[in-house]
Amino acid sequence: MIFSDADLNAIWLTLKLATMVTFLLLLIGTPIAWWLSQTRSWLKAPLSAIFALPLILPPTVIGFYLLIAFAPEGPVGHLTSFFGLDSLVFSFWGLVFASCIYSMPFVVQPLQNAFETMGNRPLEVAASLRATPIDQFLSVVLPLCRSGFFTATILGFAHTVGEFGVVLMIGGNIEGETRVVSVQIYDHVEALEYSQAHYLSAAMLLFAFIILLSLYIFQNKKTSFGVRL
Amino acid sequence: MPKMISAKFILEHKTNGSNDFKLDVEFDVSSKGIIAIFGSSGCGKTSLLRAIAGLEKNATGRFSLNKKVWQDNGTNLPTYKRSIGYVFQEASLFEHLTAYGNLNYATKRVKNLSRLDDHETYFQQIIDLMQIEDLLPKYPAQLSGGERQRVAIARALLIRPDLLLMDEPLAALDTARKHEIIPFLLRIRNEFDVPIIYVSHSVDEIIKLADHIIMLKDGKITDQGDVATTLSKHQYIGEEQNQTGAVLNATISKHDKMWHLISAEFDGRLLWLSDNQEKIGQKVRVKIMAKDVSLSVGQNHQETSILNHFRAKICAITTDTHPSMKLVKLKIGDSVLFARISAKSTNILNLELGMSVWAHIKSASILS
Known part of the structure; x- marks a missing residue:
């Protein structure tokens, strides 16, 4: 086994964190992206700016605040x-909270783009065919914007996995609680355990490449809608 | 008590502060057949249709169909609770569903529809009517514009709406495709008991399809009534420029077997036309383009190839699109006709308002 128990712990923690954050962000980010795509309020610009910050x-600035x-x-x-409740500082839930803020734009922006590209017409058609608003969302918005949801999921997940600065600022370095892969690599390098650092880094590199590759393959595919499905 | 559509809408669009548009209409029409809303682009006809559908959130007013109130003080049914079928201008099929999936989307959402005894028959009747059987397994991306529009019309009909709304369903199609769809629309009018509100800027379409017309200009109703009567009062603007003309209501009265002609009677006068198997007594709409009408002041039209001559009174002379041409509005009895003649001729003949002239009609075509 090339990974130590501490490495495996870090990998497991990272996956747990990223999954949790992605799930929460899809829940929170969808209504935000929806509102941003529909609104004509003057609040749109300042709120868009805040979500894109x-x-x-x-990361140190976000971590500090x-x-x-x-x-x-x-x-x-x-x-x-x-x-x-316990304080969120140096805790797993503190990391979840921070990561949600940190990765928010990576989920909100693809969704907002997808909603804006879709436009209102499919919703009006659905309404004219007796679909209630919730029904419209589930039966029209979800399938028509699925590439947006796919991109948001991938980017939200990947970005959380790749996070370092915020984790270090508010999570510290507690094994099994806040020590994610990026921090673990940092520790290995600090301790001059270069081979361990190599393994983990290579794993991260491979992971990032596969994620992005799948993203681009999927995006090429969806252009020929209906024909390859 | 006759079945009625009763509507009153006020809707203001603020377009970047400039050119504020206001729709302010009120009308009551019998809820049967095809009711055309006619006007040039930007006159508010689509906004009116959207207001009827409940898609314009800011539209205030009232709307009722056969005494069922959709909108009034305190009542404003959302679109999904209004019993409408809506056909949009451009293809509006859901891209992620097959043609069949699109049809099913509608029927699944109308309560008890699939439990009606005749549901299967009705479904098949519409598939047959619109001739879309072969298209059902295909995705919208694989269909032509005309095919998509046929599926969209079938989808709107399938939910058995109380009112069918159509927003220029032919506008996005080329001429050949238009002719492909029009017979389907006529069959809907004749075979289904559903009133249709049909928005269009094409007089040709309206003459072929509609029973009643509401003319809109700058958000206001300028005229309304029976199609031929209403249109005959106004200048006819065809599909292309310089296609001004008029529409007459006429009845086929005689056949001339020897010369293959028929006579269409209007205001007690006879207009001779080529015989295309029309029946005696049949009511027709006759289109006469301004370019096919010439004028003379003298009597001797015996030595001309033109068959149809009528005594007419000049009631307006305006400059046409080109300064060399004049558009002369004529009255023949109660009917209105337009003649497009050169400005020079107007001068030579000393044409004036109120003057009596001969109108020579070179050709005319029967529209329905």
Whole structure:
């Protein structure tokens, strides 16, 4: 076995984190993307900018603010202590929370693009055929925007896996709790365990390539809608 | 109590602050046959249709169909609760479903539809009517524009709507495809007991299809009524430019077997036309283009090849699209006719308002 137990732990934790975050982001991001695609409110521009902030902010800046927010006197800290929960700092759930914010644009933007490309016409057609709004979403929006959902899922997942700075800032480095693969690699390098670092890094490289490859293959395919299905 | 469509809508579109558009209409029509909403682009005809369907969220007013209220003070049924079938201008089939899947999408969502005894027969009747049996397994991407529109019309009919709304269903098709669809629309009118509101900017389509016409301009109704009567009061604008003309209501009255002619009677006058097997007593709409009408002031039209001559009164002279041409509006009895003649001729003949002239009709065609 080329991976140590600690490595496997880190891989498992990373997958768990990314799956959880992707799932939550699809739940939260879909209505946000939907609202952004439909609204004509003046709030659209400022809110779009806010949701896109993680694209350009250094992870340390996000990590820093989250750290302050999670602290017992911070807004999130108040909430967690009010509900009798543990502090989110240096915890798995703290990582989930932070990753949701950090990976939000990678889910919201593909979805928003897909909704905007689809336009309103299919919804109007569905309504004229007696479909209720929820029915319209499930029977028309989901299948017509499925490449958008696919892209959002892949990017949200992959981006969470590739996260480092935020994890280090608010998660620390606790094995089985917050030590994800990227941090584990950092540890190996720090400890001069280059072969271990090599294995994990190569695994990450392969993972990233396969993810992106599947994304591009899928996107090429969907252009010939209906014919290859 | 006759069945009625009763509507009143006010809708304002703010387009970037400039050119505010306001739709302000009110009409009551008998809910049978094809009711055409006619006007040039931007007159608000599509907005009116969308308001009827409940697709224009900002439209205020009222709408009722056969005393069933869809919209009024306090009531505003969402689109999915209005018993409509809607055919959009461009192909609006769901790309992710086959033609069959598209038809099924509709029938699955109407309560109890599939449990009706005649559901299977009705389904088959529509498939046969629109001739789409062979298209059912195909995806929209594999269908031609005309085929897609036929499936879309079938889909709208399948849910057995109380009102069928059609927004220029032929506009996106070329001339050949248009002629392919028109007979289907006529069969729907004749074989199904569903009123159709049909939006179009094409007089040709409306003359062929519609029973009643509502003319819209800048968001307001300018005229409405029986198609031929209403259109005969207005200048006819054909598909292409310089296609101004008029429409007459006439009845076939005589056959001339020797010369293969028939006479169409209007306002007690006879118009001789080529015999195309029309029956005596048949009511027809006759289209006479302005370019096919010439004028003279003298009496001696015995030495001309033109068959049809009528005494007419000039009621307007306007400049046509080119400065060399004039458009002369004529009255023959109660019917209106247009003549397109050169400005020079107007001058030579000293044509004036109220003057009595001879109108020579070179050709005319029967539309329905």
